[in-house]
Amino acid sequence: MRKVDLKKLLDNLSLEEKIGQLLQVCGYYYEIEGVVTGPQNSAGFNEREIASAGSVLGIAGAERLKKIQKNYMEKHPHQIPLLFMADVINGYKTIFPIPLAQGCSFNPELVKKCAEISAMESAAAGLHLTFSPMVDLVRDPRWGRVMESTGEDTYVNCVFAKATVEGYQGTDGLNKKGRIAACVKHFAGYGAPMAGRDYNTVELSERTLREQYLPPYQAAIEAGCSTVMTSFNTLDRVPSSANKKLMRGILRDEMGFEGMVISDWAAIEELINHGVAQNRSDAARLAIEAGVDIDMMTTCYCRNLKELIENKVVDEALLDDAVMRVLQLKNDLGLFENPFKDADEKDEKTLILCDEHRAFARKLAAETMVLLKNEGILPIPKKGKKIAFIGPHTSRRWICGVWSIFGEEKDVISLEQAVRNKKIENVTFSTGCPILKDTDALELAEKDCTAIAEDNANKQVLLDEAILQAKNADVVVLSLGEHPAQSGEASSRVEPALDAQQIELFNKIYEANPNVVVVLFNGRPLVLGEIFEKAKAVLEAWLPGTEGGNAVADILFGDENPSGKLTMSFPRHIGQIPIYYNDFKTGRPYTGNKGKYFSKYIDCPNSPLLPFGYGLSYTSFEISDVMLDRDSMTCKESIFASVRVKNVGKTAGKEVIQCYIRDEVGSVARPVRELKGFHKVELQPGEEKEIVFEITEEMLRFYTIDMEYKSEPGKFTVWIGSSSQTQNGREFILI
Numbered sequence: 041m042r043k044v045d046l047k048k049l050l051d052n053l054s055l056e057e058k059i060g061q062l063l064q065v066c067g068y069y070y071e072i073e074g075v076v077t078g079p080q081n082s083a084g085f086n087e088r089e090i091a092s093a094g095s096v097l098g099i100a101g102a103e104r105l106k107k108i109q110k111n112y113m114e115k116h117p118h119q120i121p122l123l124f125m126a127d128v129i130n131g132y133k134t135i136f137p138i139p140l141a142q143g144c145s146f147n148p149e150l151v152k153k154c155a156e157i158s159a160m161e162s163a164a165a166g167l168h169l170t171f172s173p174m175v176d177l178v179r180d181p182r183w184g185r186v187m188e189s190t191g192e193d194t195y196v197n198c199v200f201a202k203a204t205v206e207g208y209q210g211t212d213g214l215n216k217k218g219r220i221a222a223c224v225k226h227f228a229g230y231g232a233p234m235a236g237r238d239y240n241t242v243e244l245s246e247r248t249l250r251e252q253y254l255p256p257y258q259a260a261i262e263a264g265c266s267t268v269m270t271s272f273n274t275l276d277r278v279p280s281s282a283n284k285k286l287m288r289g290i291l292r293d294e295m296g297f298e299g300m301v302i303s304d305w306a307a308i309e310e311l312i313n314h315g316v317a318q319n320r321s322d323a324a325r326l327a328i329e330a331g332v333d334i335d336m337m338t339t340c341y342c343r344n345l346k347e348l349i350e351n352k353v354v355d356e357a358l359l360d361d362a363v364m365r366v367l368q369l370k371n372d373l374g375l376f377e378n379p380f381k382d383a384d385e386k387d388e389k390t391l392i393l394c395d396e397h398r399a400f401a402r403k404l405a406a407e408t409m410v411l412l413k414n415e416g417i418l419p420i421p422k423k424g425k426k427i428a429f430i431g432p433h434t435s436r437r438w439i440c441g442v443w444s445i446f447g448e449e450k451d452v453i454s455l456e457q458a459v460r461n462k463k464i465e466n467v468t469f470s471t472g473c474p475i476l477k478d479t480d481a482l483e484l485a486e487k488d489c490t491a492i493a494e495d496n497a498n499k500q501v502l503l504d505e506a507i508l509q510a511k512n513a514d515v516v517v518l519s520l521g522e523h524p525a526q527s528g529e530a531s532s533r534v535e536p537a538l539d540a541q542q543i544e545l546f547n548k549i550y551e552a553n554p555n556v557v558v559v560l561f562n563g564r565p566l567v568l569g570e571i572f573e574k575a576k577a578v579l580e581a582w583l584p585g586t587e588g589g590n591a592v593a594d595i596l597f598g599d600e601n602p603s604g605k606l607t608m609s610f611p612r613h614i615g616q617i618p619i620y621y622n623d624f625k626t627g628r629p630y631t632g633n634k635g636k637y638f639s640k641y642i643d644c645p646n647s648p649l650l651p652f653g654y655g656l657s658y659t660s661f662e663i664s665d666v667m668l669d670r671d672s673m674t675c676k677e678s679i680f681a682s683v684r685v686k687n688v689g690k691t692a693g694k695e696v697i698q699c700y701i702r703d704e705v706g707s708v709a710r711p712v713r714e715l716k717g718f719h720k721v722e723l724q725p726g727e728e729k730e731i732v733f734e735i736t737e738e739m740l741r742f743y744t745i746d747m748e749y750k751s752e753p754g755k756f757t758v759w760i761g762s763s764s765q766t767q768n769g770r771e772f773i774l775i
C-alpha cells in the first residue's frame with residue numbers, strides 16, 4: 041500500500057516528467073495489437089517520448105496491461121503508474137446495442153446496468169477509463185456518429201448521460217472493484233457538423249448551444265464524470281481544443297467541472313489545419329491555455345511545452361494544474377496503491393461473456409428494438425408456418441457497431457443461429473444478395489461499402505435462390521440495413537438509405553411473396569421509402585451486439601414484446617434533414633392550411649415518416665385525457681399532470697408515457713414542444729395505472745431575450761401521450 045502526497049510528488053517532478061504526464065500514446069507502441077482509432081500521420085514519437093507518456097489508449101487485456109504497467113513502474117523514477125484508457129462504447133467483450141439503440145429503450149435503469157457490466161469486464165481486463173458516454177445532441181442522420189449518441193432530445197440525453205456515468209463509475213469511489221472512470225465527450229457541439237459531414241464546422245447560436253446542447257454534458261458532470269474530451273469542431277469559429285472561453289469559461293467556471301480534460305485524437309495538432317495555430321508550438325500554447333490537460337497522440341505538448349515554459353511564453357502554473365489533474369485521477373482510481381487495479385486474468389475468464397452478461401445483453405437488446413410497422417403479421421407463430429429468412433444480415437455475425445473494438449465476431453449470435461437455437465421448424469435461410477466483407481472496419485469505412493460487396497459475380501444465383509425460398513414460404517423475414525462500418529466515426533453518408541442492391545432485393549422478394557417482415561440492422565435513421573409502405577411489418581433492430589440475433593428472434597416469435605421508441609426522427613426524404621420534433625415556431629407555421637406562403641415543402645410533407653418517441657407494441661394501450669390537479673401555478677408551486685394508462689390488448693407490454701410542454705409565448709421563439717419527462721410502465725392485459733408528472737417552474741426555464749436562464753409567466757400547454765405527435769394536451773398558466 042502506498043499513499044502519496046500529490047503536491048509533494050508534483051514538486052519533485054522535472055519539467056520533462058511533468059510534460060510526460062500530459063502525453064497519451066496508443067497501445068500500438070507497446071504491442072502491435074493496440075487499436076488505432078485515428079490518423080497516425082502526425083505521431084512519430086521517439087522512444088524517450090513513449091517512455092515518458094503518462095497514459096495509453098486502445099489496448100486491453102489483464103496479462104498484457106499488467107506486463108506493460110510492471111515494466112513502466114520499474115523504470116519510472118517516481119513510480120507514477122500509467123493510465124489505461126480505451127473506447128468501450130457499448131461493451132467490452134459482451135457487446136451491447138449501440139448507444140442510439142440504448143436510448144430507444146427509454147430505460148435508464150437497464151442502460152446503467154449495461155455500463156456497470158462494461159466497466160466490470162473492462163476493469164478485469166486492466167482498463168481504467170473509457171471514452172464514453174458521448175452525449176452529443178444529434179439531428180442529422182447523415183452524420184455517422186449518430187449511432188454513438190442517444191439522439192435528438194436534450195432531456196433524453198441528460199437522463200442517459202447520468203445513467204451511463206453512474207454505471208461506469210458507481211457513486212462510492214473510482215478505486216472500488218469493477219469501476220472505471222468515464223469521459224464525457226465531445227465538448228462541445230460535435231453532434232452538429234454542417235451537412236452531417238464528420239469533423240465539419242459547427243454553427244450554433246449561443247442560445248441553442250446553451251439550452252439544447254450543453255445540458256447533457258452538465259448532467260454527466262453532475263453525475264461525477266471524471267473526464268471531459270474536447271471536440272474536433274469549431275464553435276463560433278474556434279476549435280474546442282483552443283477555445284478558452286468554452287473550456288475554461290463555460291466548462292470549468294460555469295459548469296463547475298474540476299476533473300481532467302483530454303483532447304480528442306490529434307485535435308491539438310489539428311489546430312494548425314484549422315488555421316488558428318501556425319505550428320505545433322503555437323498549437324500547444326493555445327491548448328494548454330485553453331485548459332486541455334492531456335494531448336492525445338501528437339507531439340505538440342511533449343516537444344514544445346518545455347521551451348514555451350522556459351521562455352516564459354506559457355506560465356508553468358498552467359502545466360502544474362494540468363499535471364495535478366492527471367495525478368489526481370490516478371490517485372482517485374487507487375493506482376498509487378495498486379497500479380494494476382482490477383486487472384485479473386481469472387476475473388477475465390469468469391466475468392467476460394459470462395451467462396449473466398449475455399442474458400442481460402439479450403434483454404437489453406430486445407428492449408432497444410423499435411417496432412415501426414405491423415399489419416398483424418408479427419409475432420410469427422413458432423409452429424405451422426413456412427418462414428424464409430432472407431437478406432444480407434440474416435447470417436451476419438458482425439452486428440455490433442464500429443466501436444466494439446474488443447468484441448469478437450465469433451462470440452456473436454446471428455439471426456440464423458438464434459432461429460436454429462429456438463428450433464423453429466420449416467425455415468430456410470439465404471442472403472439474397474452479395475454481402476459486404478467483414479474486413480477491417482476502418483478500411484471499409486474509407487470506401488463506399490456498397491461498391492465492395494463480396495461475391496458480386498454470384499448475384500443472380502443468390503437472388504434466384506432467395507426468390508424460390510420466398511415463393512415457398514408463408515412469411516418472409518428480410519434482414520436489410522447497413523454494414524456496421526457504414527456508421528460511426530468518419531462514416532458520413534449523403535444518402536442515409538438502403539443501397540440500391542438491397543432495394544432491388546426487397547422488390548424482387550416482395551413480388552414473389554408480399555408477406556414480408558423487414559428487420560433493419562443499421563446505425564442511423566434511414567430514409568425507408570417504398571419499403572416502409574409495402575412491408576407488412578418493419579422492426580428496427582439497430583446494431584444489437586453479441587446477443588442481437590437472439591433478441592431479434594425473441595421479438596419475431598413473441599417471446600419478447602417490443603417496447604422501444606425512436607429517439608431520432610426517421611425522415612421521409614433526405615431533403616428534410618435536419619429534422620427533429622422540437623424545432624422552433626416560425627412566422628408562417630404550416631398546419632395543413634390552404635395557400636402557398638407557409639413554412640413547408642411543395643413536394644413533401646413537413647412531418648417525418650416516423651417521429652421521435654414513436655414505437656409500436658404487440659399489445660395496445662389506452663391513455664386517458666390529461667388531468668391537472670390545478671391549472672395555474674406560481675414559481676414556488678408545481679402542477680401534477682397525470683393520465684391513466686390501460687393495457688387493452690391480450691399481451692403484457694410496456695409503454696413509454698411521454699410528457700411534452702410548450703411555452704405559448706416567450707421573449708424569444710420557443711420550441712413547438714419539448715420533452716420534459718417520461719415513464720416506462722409495464723402492464724398486464726387489462727391492467728391500468730396512473731402516471732403522474734410534476735411540472736415545476738424549473739422545467740419551464742430557457743434563455744430569454746436577455747440571455748437569462750429563467751421562466752417567463754404566461755400560458756403553457758402540456759401533452760402526455762405515446763409519441764411526440766400526441767395531441768392529448770391541456771393548458772396551464774404560470775403566474
Ligand code: NOJ
Nearest residue numbers: 077078127171225304305
Ligand atoms: C476519436 C474519437 O472522436 C473519439 O470519440 C475517441 O474516443 C478517440 N478517437 C479515441 O479513440
